[in-house]
Structures are given as C-alpha cells and as structure tokens.
Amino acid sequence: MLYPLSYGGQVMRVQVYPNRAVTSAPAHLPSPSSPSMVPVPHRSVLAPNYRPLDITLRSGEGVWLTDIHGHRYLDCLAGYSALNFGHSHPQLVEAAKEQASRLTLVSRAFNHDLLLPYAEALTMLTDTETMLPMNTGAEAVETAIKAARKWGYLVKGVPEDQADIIVAANAFHGRTTTIISFSTDPSARDHYGPYTPGFTVVPYDDADAVAAAITPYTVAILIEPIQGEAGVIIPAPSYLPSLRALATDNDVLLIADEIQSGLARTGYTLDEERVGVAADLITLGKALGGGLMPVSAVVGRHDVLSLMTVGTHGSTFGGNPMACRIGMEVVAMLSTGEFQQRARDLEGFLGERLAELVDDGLISSSRHVGLWAGIDANPALGLTGRQICEGMQSRGVLAKDTHGSTIRFAPPLVIERDELATALDALADTLHAARS
Ligand SMILES: Cc1ncc(COP(=O)(O)O)c(C=O)c1O
Numbered sequence: 001m002l003y004p005l006s007y008g009g010q011v012m013r014v015q016v017y018p019n020r021a022v023t024s025a026p027a028h029l030p031s032p033s034s035p036s037m038v039p040v041p042h043r044s045v046l047a048p049n050y051r052p053l054d055i056t057l058r059s060g061e062g063v064w065l066t067d068i069h070g071h072r073y074l075d076c077l078a079g080y081s082a083l084n085f086g087h088s089h090p091q092l093v094e095a096a097k098e099q100a101s102r103l104t105l106v107s108r109a110f111n112h113d114l115l116l117p118y119a120e121a122l123t124m125l126t127d128t129e130t131m132l133p134m135n136t137g138a139e140a141v142e143t144a145i146k147a148a149r150k151w152g153y154l155v156k157g158v159p160e161d162q163a164d165i166i167v168a169a170n171a172f173h174g175r176t177t178t179i180i181s182f183s184t185d186p187s188a189r190d191h192y193g194p195y196t197p198g199f200t201v202v203p204y205d206d207a208d209a210v211a212a213a214i215t216p217y218t219v220a221i222l223i224e225p226i227q228g229e230a231g232v233i234i235p236a237p238s239y240l241p242s243l244r245a246l247a248t249d250n251d252v253l254l255i256a257d258e259i260q261s262g263l264a265r266t267g268y269t270l271d272e273e274r275v276g277v278a279a280d281l282i283t284l285g286k287a288l289g290g291g292l293m294p295v296s297a298v299v300g301r302h303d304v305l306s307l308m309t310v311g312t313h314g315s316t317f318g319g320n321p322m323a324c325r326i327g328m329e330v331v332a333m334l335s336t337g338e339f340q341q342r343a344r345d346l347e348g349f350l351g352e353r354l355a356e357l358v359d360d361g362l363i364s365s366s367r368h369v370g371l372w373a374g375i376d377a378n379p380a381l382g383l384t385g386r387q388i389c390e391g392m393q394s395r396g397v398l399a400k401d402t403h404g405s406t407i408r409f410a411p412p413l414v415i416e417r418d419e420l421a422t423a424l425d426a427l428a429d430t431l432h433a434a435r436s
Contacts, residue, residue, distance in 0.1 A: 053393050060087030063415045065398065076392075076399040076411045076423050081228070081260045081372075083291035085333060086412035092290040092329050099325040107316055114324035121331040122299060126270060126282060129302040133295075133319035133327075137259040137285030138174025140296035143313065144222070144255045144281045145178065147298065149198070150307045152219030156251055163219045166252075168204040172229035173222070173257055205235035207242035214246065220253040220281075221246070225271040228260035231406040232374030234367050240277045247280070253304065259285040259296070264413055266370035267344035269334055274369070280304060290330050295323040339413045343370035346420055350409075353424045362431035373409040374402065375427070381405075381434040391430030397423045 055073070059066045063086055065073045078084060085092065106112050119131045132147075134140045148165060152158040167173075169184045180188050181195035189195075200218075202209035210221055221243050227233040240256075247254040256279035261271035263284065268274045270282060281300035289295035298305065317323070333339065347370050354366040354373060366375045377383055383391075385401025392399050402408050411423060 053389060053398065055393060055398070062086040062088075063412045063419055072396065073393070074397045074411070074415075074419060074423050074426075076397055076409055078410050078412045079291055080286065080400075081263075081265050081410050082286040082289065084264055084287035084339060084413045085290055085330070086414040087291065089290060089333075089414075091333065092292055092326060095325050095329045096292055096322065099322050103321045105317070105320045105322070108314060108319060112321045112324070114321050114328065115319050118319075118324035118328050118331075121328050122284075122297060125331045125334060126284075126299045127278070128282065128299040130305040131297050131299045132305050132308060132313075133297050133323065134315050135294045135296055135317050135323070136174070137283065137296050138176045138179055139315065139318075140259065140283040140285050140298050141173045141179055141222075141257060142176055143298045143308075144257075144283050145220075146313060147281065147304050147308055148220035148222075148253050148255060150312075151253060151304045152217075154307055155303070156219060158217050158219060162217045164198055164200055164215060164217045165220045165222050165255075166200050166202060166210055166213050166218060167222050168224070168227070169201050170204055170227060170230040170233070171222075171224055171257075172227070173224070173259075204230075204233060205239050207239055207246065210243060211246055214250050214252060218250065218252050220255050222255040222257065224257045224261060225275070226261045226266065226369065226372070228372075228408070229402060231376070231402045232367050232369075232372055232408060234369055237275050240272060240275045244277045244279075253280040253301075255279060255281045255283070257283045259283050261372075263287040263330070264334060264339040264343055264370075265372050265410065267340050267347060268370075269340060271369075288327055288330055289323065290326050292326055293323060295327050295330075297327075342413045342415075343372075346371055346415070346417060349417060349420065350424075353421070357424075357428060357431070360428075362428060362435070368409075371411060371413055371415070375407045375409055377405040377407070377431060379405060381431060383431070383434050387434075388427070388430055391433065392423075392426045395426035395429055397426040399423075399427075 056068045057065050058068045063075055065075050122131050123129060132143055134143055149163045152163040153160055167182045173179045177192060178196040180192055182199035182201055183189045184201060200213045202213050204227060223243060225240055244254055256272050258270050266274055272279055281298055281304060283298055285296035350368050350373060354368060357363045361378055364376050364378045366373055377388055383405055385405050385407055388407055389399050389401050399407050399409060
C-alpha cells in the first residue's frame with residue numbers, strides 16, 4: 001500500500017508493509033526543525049512501545065513547551081525528572097554549545113581534560129568517594145548490580161554465582177533484561193524471559209521483610225528511596241535508616257537508586273539526606289544530563305567501585321567530554337542549593353492544594369515531597385489516569401499517569417508558584433468536569 005506523506009511541503013511515497021516501511025525520500029529533505037514539517041500520519045515506522053498524548057512538541061523553554069501549532073503547555077512531567085532545571089536552561093545550553101565545538105567524544109581509551117574534574121565535582125557534591133560514569137539510568141543500575149556481585153564474591157566470600165540481591169516489589173529500575181527479571185510489573189516483564197536469577201523480591205517499606213530475606217549469600221539491598229513509577233510511594237522515615245542498619249549488621253551493601261529521587265527533586269541533593277542515611281552505592285541519572293543528553297553514574301564506596309578493574313566493565317559513551325561538561329554544570333548548579341530550596345519552598349503549597357482536592361472529594365489520596373507528587377483521583381469519578389492527563393492537556397498542562405487513575409506530578413524545579421497554581425487548577429478543573 002502506498003501512503004502519500006507530506007514532509008516539509010514535499011510529498012514522498014511511503015510503502016507500508018505489515019512490519020516495515022520503505023520510503024522513497026525526496027532528494028533534499030528539510031531539516032527536522034522546519035516549521036512546515038507535519039507529523040507522520042501513520043505509525044508503522046515506529047514500534048508501538050509508547051502511547052504518548054496526542055500532541056507534537058517543537059520547542060521548550062523553562063517550564064513551557066510549544067507544539068507545532070504554536071500552542072503552549074506547562075510541563076508537569078519534566079521528562080520523568082530528567083528536566084529538573086527546565087527546558088533549554090541557558091547555562092546548560094551555553095556549556096553544551098561550547099563543548100560541542102571543542103570536544104565531544106574520545107572513548108575511555110584516552111583521557112580527556114574533564115573526566116577527573118567531573119568525577120571530583122560529582123563525588124564532592126554527593127559526599128562519596130568514587131564514581132563510575134555511564135549513560136542511561138538502567139546502565140547505572142546494571143553497573144551497581146555488577147559491582148555488588150563482584151564485591152560479594154571477591155570481598156565477602158560468597159560462593160561464585162550464588163550472590164543474591166534483595167529488591168522491592170513494585171520497584172522500577174529500568175528496562176534491561178536483568179532489571180526486568182526482578183520487576184513485579186507484568187507489562188515490563190512478560191515474554192522477556194529467560195530471566196536473570198539472583199534477586200529476592202520483598203514488599204516495599206517493610207524492613208522486617210528485608211531482614212527475613214537476608215542470607216549469607218545476600219550481597220546487596222537495592223532500593224528506591226521513593227518509588228517514583230509506582231506512584232511516588234514515600235516510605236516511613238525509618239525505612240531507609242532500618243535498611244542501613246540491616247546492611248551494616250549483615251555485611252551487605254545498601255544501594256540507593258536515586259535516578260529519579262535525587263538531584264533536588266525532593267528538596268535535597270540526594271533524597272537519602274532527607275532521612276539521614278548514606279548508602280554504599282548510589283545510582284544517578286536523568287537530571288544529571290540536564291535534560292540535554294543521557295548521563296548517569298554510580299557513586300559510592302571506593303573499595304567497591306575499585307573492583308571494576310581494567311577491561312571488566314565499560315561503555316563507549318560513558319564519561320564522554322560532552323557528558324562530563326554538562327554533568328559539571330549540573331553539579332555547579334546544584335552546589336548553590338537553589339534548586340533544592342525551590343523544591344522545599346513549594347512543597348507546602350503543593351501539599352495544601354492537594355489537601356483541598358482531597359477535601360473536595362476530587363482525589364482520594366496523594367503523596368508528595370519537594371516538587372514531586374503521586375495523585376490518586378477519586379475512583380467514583382470514573383476517570384482513568386490517561387483521561388485525566390488528556391483533560392489537563394486540553395487546559396494547557398502536560399502530565400503523565402502511572403497506573404490506573406494515579407497521576408504523577410513532577411514539574412521542572414524552575415516552576416514559579418503561580419505556574420504551579422495554574423497546573424493544579426487544570427487538574428482540579430478536569431476532575432470537577434467529570435463530576436458535573
Ligand atoms: C528509579 C529509576 N531507576 C532507573 C530508571 C531507568 O532510567 P533510564 O530510563 O534512563 O534507563 C528510572 C527511570 O524512570 C528510574 O525512575
């Protein structure tokens with residue numbers, strides 16, 4: 001079948017087969033930034049592993065996004081917290097431009113002038129000893145898992161191939177085959193087996209369950225300080241300290257996955273600070289790349305990360321000059337404390353407005369910390385999370401559902417109080433409209 005496809009005012013013919021598309025493109029395609037580019041009218045060229053809102057965005061600045069028709073939207077997802085500093089933050093953009101014209105990639109086969117300064121800056125910011133740079137969050141988690149297993153065999157003395165890591169139900173740590181092997185979400189896991197062994201899943205926010213699961217083969221407890229994808233589930237303040245004590249007492253590593261909770265989202269550089277804990281290894285990602293590119297890292301104990309010796313682990317892009325440059329700017333921005341403060345300053349207002357929605361019967365419950373909230377719509381309204389997000393979209397606010405009728409709310413930390421009010425008004429109006 002042939003579909004005409006208008007691309008920058010030129011028409012090309014797209015031949016669509018069930019699982020692949022063959023295009024005969026015009027000789028000179030316009031640049032993707034051409035304002036006349038229209039969205040592709042069929043989807044077969046793109047694997048359907050996402051179902052985005054029906055919107056095509058073209059530019060962003062701060063908390064605001066603009067679509068191809070010129071409509072503006074307030075971003076209340078912030079790239080799943082990768083955009084803590086907002087879209088196109090001038091300091092980050094300038095740094096990226098300057099670095100792009102100087103040096104972007106050398107691979108770890110050669111040193112470059114930013115790698116060590118970046119490592120020093122990031123470890124200083126996080127009060128850790130050593131860092132190992134990667135790219136995506138899932139890679140950082142994989143790295144922490146590998147480091148913990150290696151520590152288990154070489155230092156703790158666990159028999160080879162017997163290491164076990166305790167993880168939590170409903171966690172989200174990424175999409176690799178090993179990570180989804182211990183996911184309890186069927187949509188993330190089903191039909192991707194055979195699964196990687198070596199993980200014990202226990203209920204979240206249940207330190208007794210962790211204690212009961214520890215064996216002589218346990219090498220680590222891997223935990224999100226707050227479960228983001230699960231709906232911003234905030235455990236009891238004693239949870240992480242209890243895990244810290246269990247880890248110390250049983251010669252087990254505590255790994256905090258701060259890829260979403262870290263880097264100012266909850267009002268602290270690391271969320272573990274909020275509850276007075278220092279993990280042995282911490283995974284960082286998302287906002288570490290300033291929303292410009294994937295940048296992740298594992299930071300933590302030198303005696304553990306130093307086991308990742310020459311040739312035993314690596315990444316072509318991990319620690320590249322561009323990533324280091326952006327990471328250093330992010331560290332510099334976080335070092336001022338401004339973004340942590342912004343999240344803490346608006347936390348009270350966010351909580352008050354959510355409490356009002358509970359009082360009005362529009363939401364049944366909510367959880368929030370810093371500028372991060374999980375909001376459960378009142379089931380009596382009969383709205384799915386998707387429908388709520390569509391309602392908010394029609395009111396100029398972009399948010400994302402998690403599961404069922406739960407909305408996650410995580411605007412860029414540069415949001416102003418009146419903009420936050422606008423976003424919450426859009427939520428309230430959407431829910432009111434369903435009731436009337
Ligand atoms: C806590 C946590 N860990 C790991 C990841 C995976 O990060 P990435 O999507 O960059 O691989 C995510 C992503 O949402 C996350 O929230």
